[in-house]
Amino acid sequence: MTFTLPPLPYAYEALGPYMSKETLEYHHDKHHQAYVTNGNNAIKGTEFEGKSLEEIVKGSFGKNPAVFNNAGQHFNHIHFWSWMKPNGGGSKLPGRLEKKIDEDLGGFEKFKADFAAAGVGQFGSGWCWLSVKNGKLEISKTPNGENPLVHGATPILGCDVWEHSYYIDYRNRRPDYLKAFVDSLINWDYVDELYGKAI
Template sequence: MSFSLPDLPYAYDALAPYMSRETLEYHHDKHHLAYVNNGNNLLKGTDWEGKPLEDVVVGSFGKNTGLFNNAGQHYNHLHFWKWMKPNGGGKIPGRLEAKIIADFGSVDKFKEFFIQAGVTQFGSGWCWLAVKDGALVVSKTPNGENPLVHGAQPILGCDVWEHSYYIDYRNRRPDYLKAFIDNLVNWEYVDEMFEAALKK
């Protein structure tokens, strides 16, 4: 199955002032497109050609670095666009909120852990909320890596590569992460992934 660039699920200026039109144009139209094009070229003639994206990501990890980097970033960004929405943040759906409180102590404590994971990821990478062995866990990964390759199902991720925030926040990564978690997260989509992860 070849990779393709999806349209954004909202207008380019819909996430302002927390994420600008310019950021989305560069991030989606140039960076994500590059992962798609490079990934398709690197996929040709491999054992993973024609396989589902998750299988490509997990299968190429540690075996084909170029393919993994691009497939991982394609997977991450497919969900990243959906993990945000205009007027995001706000109320977390009931069962997910209860699980967050059970596993982290409170929603505020979870947000603190999530932001800290993103702030302390040295260089490029991602911070995550994932389901592993029935529990919610916060983690961070370098570059295009994600929880799939560590036996977990990601349900929320935030891109901390500089191209995702530098136009709007310059070097203020903590401010970007706080804006993301408080004002951009599409909790309905996170909840959808949470429910799907529980069934795996």
């Protein structure tokens, strides 16, 4: 397949004041576009031409860093834009997801604290995740463009903790960025949609 940059599902200023127009312009138009361009160049003439994005991510992990890094980040960012929405967050979750978070993660408030802690605790660039593995929800963190797909899990929520995701708006205050993400940006309907496909 050929990678293409998807448009943002909202206006550039729609996530303010938590994520600025300037951040989205840099992050989406420059950084994500670079993963698309570099990924397309990296897969030319390889065994990954013509495969789905998930197949490329799983198949290139540990074998072809140039393909994996760009394909992984393209996968992560396609979902990242949809994991956020204007007036997101809140405490009203879809019922089945709320029940599962209570069962597997000790409740919503504990989930929020543990998810943010995973992002804060990721040294350097990377992501924090909520995934489904063996029928259970789990929180994890990964370096760089790695994601739970390569560890046998299905990601249903992720937050980008590379500096370009937050430095314009929060400088070095990664905990404040993660708090804003969890409290005010998450598109829980999309998380629930992915959860439904994963179970």
